[in-house]
Amino acid sequence: xxxxxxxxxxxxxxxxxxxxxxxxxxxxxxxxxxxxxxxxxxxxxxxxxxxxxxxxxxxxxxxxxxxxxxxxxxxxxxxxxxxxxxxxxxxxxxxxxxxxxxxxxxxxxxxxxxxxxxxxxxxxxxxxxxxxxxxxxxxxxxxxxxxxxxxxxxxxxxx
Amino acid sequence: xxxxxxxxxxxxxxxxxxxxxxxxxxxxxxxxxxxxxxxxxxxxxxxxxxxxxxxxxxxxxxxxxxxxxxxxxxxxxxxxxxxxxxxxxxxxxxxxxxxxxxxxxxxxxxxxxxxxxxxxxxxxxxxxxxxxxxxxxxxxxxxxxxxxxxxxxxxxxxxxxxxxxxxxxxxxxxxxxxxxxxxxxxxxxxxxxxxxxxxxxxxxxxxxxxxxxxxxxxxxxxxxxxxxxxxxxxxxxxxxxxxxxxxxxxxxxxxxxxxxxxxxxxxxxxxxxxxxxxxxxxxxxxxxxxxxxxxxxxxxxxxxxxxxxxxxxxxxxxxxxxxxxxxxxxxxxxxxxxxxxxxxxxxxxxxxxxxxxxxxxxxxxxxxxxxxxxxxxxxxxxxxxxxxxxxxxxxxxxxxxxxxxxxxxxxxxxxxxxxxxxx
Numbered sequence: 128x129x130x131x132x133x134x135x136x137x138x139x140x141x142x143x144x145x146x147x148x149x150x151x152x153x154x155x156x157x158x159x160x161x162x163x164x165x166x167x168x169x170x171x172x173x174x175x176x177x178x179x180x181x182x183x184x185x186x187x188x189x190x191x192x193x194x195x196x197x198x199x200x201x202x203x204x205x206x207x208x209x210x211x212x213x214x215x216x217x218x219x220x221x222x223x224x225x226x227x228x229x230x231x232x233x234x235x236x237x238x239x240x241x242x243x244x245x246x247x248x249x250x251x252x253x254x255x256x257x258x259x260x261x262x263x264x265x266x267x268x269x270x271x272x273x274x275x276x277x278x279x280x281x282x283x284x285x286x
Numbered sequence: 287x288x289x290x291x292x293x294x295x296x297x298x299x300x301x302x303x304x305x306x307x308x309x310x311x312x313x314x315x316x317x318x319x320x321x322x323x324x325x326x327x328x329x330x331x332x333x334x335x336x337x338x339x340x341x342x343x344x345x346x347x348x349x350x351x352x353x354x355x356x357x358x359x360x361x362x363x364x365x366x367x368x369x370x371x372x373x374x375x376x377x378x379x380x381x382x383x384x385x386x387x388x389x390x391x392x393x394x395x396x397x398x399x400x401x402x403x404x405x406x407x408x409x410x411x412x413x414x415x416x417x418x419x420x421x422x423x424x425x426x427x428x429x430x431x432x433x434x435x436x437x438x439x440x441x442x443x444x445x446x447x448x449x450x451x452x453x454x455x456x457x458x459x460x461x462x463x464x465x466x467x468x469x470x471x472x473x474x475x476x477x478x479x480x481x482x483x484x485x486x487x488x489x490x491x492x493x494x495x496x497x498x499x500x501x502x503x504x505x506x507x508x509x510x511x512x513x514x515x516x517x518x519x520x521x522x523x524x525x526x527x528x529x530x531x532x533x534x535x536x537x538x539x540x541x542x543x544x545x546x547x548x549x550x551x552x553x554x555x556x557x558x559x560x561x562x563x564x565x566x567x568x569x570x571x572x573x574x575x576x577x578x579x580x581x582x583x584x585x586x587x588x589x590x591x592x593x594x595x596x597x598x599x600x601x602x603x604x605x606x607x608x609x610x611x612x613x614x615x616x617x618x619x620x621x622x623x624x625x626x627x628x629x630x631x632x633x634x635x636x637x638x639x640x641x642x643x644x645x646x647x648x649x650x651x652x653x654x655x656x657x658x659x660x661x662x663x664x665x666x667x668x669x670x671x672x673x674x675x676x677x678x679x680x681x682x683x684x685x686x687x688x689x690x691x692x693x694x695x696x697x698x699x700x701x702x703x704x705x706x707x708x709x
Contacts, residue, residue, distance in 0.1 A: 168471025
């Protein structure tokens with residue numbers, strides 16, 4: 128079956144919804160067995176993880192660890208869970224016909240906890256694969272469009 | 287003003303909570319601490335070539351760390367001597383000259399004024415005394431590549447200031463024969479809490495297990511025999527308010543402490559690094575360098591943590607309840623890719639705003655700050671752990687924090703006493 132642009136958009140919205148609903152194991156399950164999740168340094172999206180220190184550079188194992196950690200009561204920064212609203216906009220889909228689909232979008236994530244709202248903005252680039260009629264994430268890259276992590280102070284969430 | 291209660295007889299050490307919330311105290315800290323102590327500005331490998339520069343916020347100032355054509359590294363005040371505008375607006379780069387866009391005055395990268403439009407409006411000997419050059423911070427000194435500034439012209443030398451903390455900085459720097467370098471992507475973040483709370487937290491092993499249980503859960507899942515190395519060591523009070531804890535820990539160190547999640551090649555490499563260290567320094571010192579961790583607190587606001595990776599952080603208050611943090615990552619120059627990968631993987635598992643531990647520290651500090659709105663009725667923090675212990679403090683004690691607070695108290699009390707004498 129050929130995918131449509133709407134299929135891709137629905138997939139992204141589902142991914143965002145899983146994060147907002149704290150269904151983090153289900154979120155991790157969207158990734159391929161070699162899936163990765165990365166957040167490069169601010170202002171240097173093409174940096175090498177060997178010469179620069181990233182915010183997040185997760186392989187499949189670590190993104191699973193990240194999801195499971197955040198569901199524990201001892202992940203103090205997210206206990207009680209913060210409330211989030213993840214929005215994707217300006218979605219651009221390319222090579223829809225191929226097995227590997229690139230999707231770029233802008234994002235806005237609002238996080239509220241203890242009566243403070245922090246807003247993360249930027250772009251995301253997804254490499255999706257379409258195998259056996261199923262979409263999966265091979266890579267999710269979050270490029271922050273901020274000057275610094277102030278006043279947020281942390282990326283305790285999955286963006 | 288009673289800031290601490292240091293009761294040796296009772297083995298009780300208290301800190302008055304007003305120091306975390308009071309605006310008048312912050313003003314005094316700016317005058318007596320940030321204007322007079324040696325403050326970390328960066329590492330020499332951040333500006334390795336002539337012309338390299340980076341903007342730095344240090345002690346509330348806008349500085350420009352720049353490697354001049356004359357091969358001297360300076361900290362220039364990033365303000366135009368003409369009317370004050372910020373001269374350099376890029377965060378980092380390489381330039382022979384800087385030009386203020388407001389009236390187009392331009393300066394060589396050593397700060398000297400070399401051009402301005404409308405010269406006919408100024409006398410011929412304008413700037414003969416150099417007052418129209420971009421001003422440099424006069425006191426600029428470095429130790430093992432770590433560069434510091436001091437805004438007090440009469441301050442003691444950096445060497446004297448660091449005192450016996452140098453021994454511990456040496457243990458970090460000696461890891462690599464070719465020296466350490468900073469990685470790209472200095473992490474600029476913040477904590478909604480008083481700056482002194484991160485100073486305490488960075489030399490606090492007592493909080494390790496309860497605050498970072500989820501990190502140790504993950505380590506346990508990677509290494510079933512994790513508990514063969516306990517989290518234990520000693521806490522030390524150093525000169526001038528500095529402190530350190532030195533301890534063994536179960537995590538891998540990409541300098542000769544292998545961990546089962548690393549492959550056999552890395553195991554062999556780690557053994558070779560260790561042999562090299564033994565040759566250079568002997569068995570005992572090599573063991574300290576390779577297998578011991580150290581969290582060093584240089585008063586007032588530099589932390590060098592040589593743990594599962596090497597990080598340094600500085601932190602400045604913008605208000606009593608908010609600080610700006612700069613997080614650095616260090617590694618041996620020319621480290622093989624596989625070692626660097628292991629190091630950075632280690633770093634990100636624990637450290638930084640996206641790590642599995644640092645955000646929980648951040649949360650702990652913010653919860654302290656939030657609850658200091660009870661200060662009127664609940665006035666004192668307890669920092670007594672280990673005071674009654676005989677035979678030296680453990681790393682999980684709080685001696686290294688008491689070192690900070692004793693110096694902090696001495697500096698502020700001196701300032702209060704001067705005021706009383708003047709009245």
